[in-house]
Amino acid sequence: MSAPAPGSPTTAPARRTWLWPLLAGLVAGITLRLVLNGRLDGRYETMMLSFVLLAPLLVGMVAVYVAERHVRRSWGTYAGVGAMANLIFVAGTLLTSLEGAICVFLALPVFVVIGSFGGLLMGAIYRYLKRPRQTLYGFMLLPLVLGAIENPHPEGRVERIERRILIAAPPAEVWRQLMTADAIRPDEVDAAWTYRIGVPKPLAGIVRQTPTGLVREVRMGKGIHFQQMSTDWRPQRYVSWRYHFDEDSVPAGALDDHVRIGGEYFELLDTAYTLTPRAGGTELAMTLDYRVSTAFDWYAAPLGRWLLGGQSETLLSFYRRRAEARHRPAAPPTSG
Structure with a gap:
C-alpha cells in the first residue's frame, strides 16, 4: 500500500494542535463583528439575521477548514470544532467589550448550534467538493450581500405575560x-434569571399621588431609574401602569445596548395588577405587555417569555412574602 501523498488528508490521528483552527474561527468571528457594527450607512447591524445566522456558521466553517x-x-469532530470555535468567539466578544454579559448569555445557545452545523457543512464541502477554499470565500461574502438588502429595523411585535x-x-x-416596595434586598429577587444574567436588580418602587394620577418611581441597580404612570386604578382592587423613560433613565453601560429597556429592540409597555379577595387571602394577578423587535423573533420572543415570565413570578413572590410577613400575627408570649 502506497503512502499518502504529502499534504493529502489522512485518517491518522490528528497531529496538529487545536489552537490554530480555534484561533482562526475566533479571528473570523471578531472581524465580522467589527465590520457589522451598524456604522455603514445605518446598515449591517449585529442584530440582523444576516449576522446572527451567518456569523456562527462562518466561524464553524473557518475553524474546520x-x-x-x-x-x-x-x-463528530466537525461538529465539535464548530461549536467550540463559537464558544470561544462569543467569549471573545465579552472579553473585548464588543458585547455585554446579557447578550452573550442570550446568543450562546444559538451560536453553538449553528456553529456545529457550520462545521459539518465545511466537512462535507471538503469531502465532496474539489474547491473548499473558493466555496468558503463565497460564504464569507454572504453576510455583506444579504445585509445590504435586509431591513435592519423590523417592526416587532407585542407580547403579554400573565x-x-x-x-x-x-x-x-x-x-x-x-x-x-422599598429597600429591596438582592436575595428577595435572586430567583429570576433576568437578574442572574446581569440585569440590575430592583431597589425600590415608591408610589406618590399627583393631580393627574399615581406615579411610581422605580430605582434599580447601576443608576437605572424610570417612572410608571397610572392609566387606571381603584384602591385595593386594580392598578395599571404605563412605563416612562427619560433620556438618562438607563445610564451608559448599565445594560447591553441590544437589550436596553425602552430601546430599539426591546421596550416595556404596560404592567397591571389585579387584587381579588379569596378565602384566606388575596389573589394577586399580574399582566406585563412588552415589545420585542428583532429579525429573529422566532428565537427572541420565546426566550423573552421565559425570562420575563420568571421575573414576573419572582416579583409576585416578593409581594407575597412581604405582605404575609406583615399580616402574620405575632406569636403569643410563652409562659416562664
Whole structure:
C-alpha cells in the first residue's frame, strides 16, 4: 500500500494542535463583528439575521477548514470544532467589550448550534467538493450581500405575560406592598434569571399621588431609574401602569445596548395588577405587555417569555412574602 501523498488528508490521528483552527474561527468571528457594527450607512447591524445566522456558521466553517487542511477529521469532530470555535468567539466578544454579559448569555445557545452545523457543512464541502477554499470565500461574502438588502429595523411585535399568586393577607396589605416596595434586598429577587444574567436588580418602587394620577418611581441597580404612570386604578382592587423613560433613565453601560429597556429592540409597555379577595387571602394577578423587535423573533420572543415570565413570578413572590410577613400575627408570649 502506497503512502499518502504529502499534504493529502489522512485518517491518522490528528497531529496538529487545536489552537490554530480555534484561533482562526475566533479571528473570523471578531472581524465580522467589527465590520457589522451598524456604522455603514445605518446598515449591517449585529442584530440582523444576516449576522446572527451567518456569523456562527462562518466561524464553524473557518475553524474546520483550518483543522481539515492536513488531517482528515470525523463528522463528530466537525461538529465539535464548530461549536467550540463559537464558544470561544462569543467569549471573545465579552472579553473585548464588543458585547455585554446579557447578550452573550442570550446568543450562546444559538451560536453553538449553528456553529456545529457550520462545521459539518465545511466537512462535507471538503469531502465532496474539489474547491473548499473558493466555496468558503463565497460564504464569507454572504453576510455583506444579504445585509445590504435586509431591513435592519423590523417592526416587532407585542407580547403579554400573565401570572397570578395567592397571598395569605387581605387586599389592603397587598395593596400597601404594591405602593411602597422599598429597600429591596438582592436575595428577595435572586430567583429570576433576568437578574442572574446581569440585569440590575430592583431597589425600590415608591408610589406618590399627583393631580393627574399615581406615579411610581422605580430605582434599580447601576443608576437605572424610570417612572410608571397610572392609566387606571381603584384602591385595593386594580392598578395599571404605563412605563416612562427619560433620556438618562438607563445610564451608559448599565445594560447591553441590544437589550436596553425602552430601546430599539426591546421596550416595556404596560404592567397591571389585579387584587381579588379569596378565602384566606388575596389573589394577586399580574399582566406585563412588552415589545420585542428583532429579525429573529422566532428565537427572541420565546426566550423573552421565559425570562420575563420568571421575573414576573419572582416579583409576585416578593409581594407575597412581604405582605404575609406583615399580616402574620405575632406569636403569643410563652409562659416562664
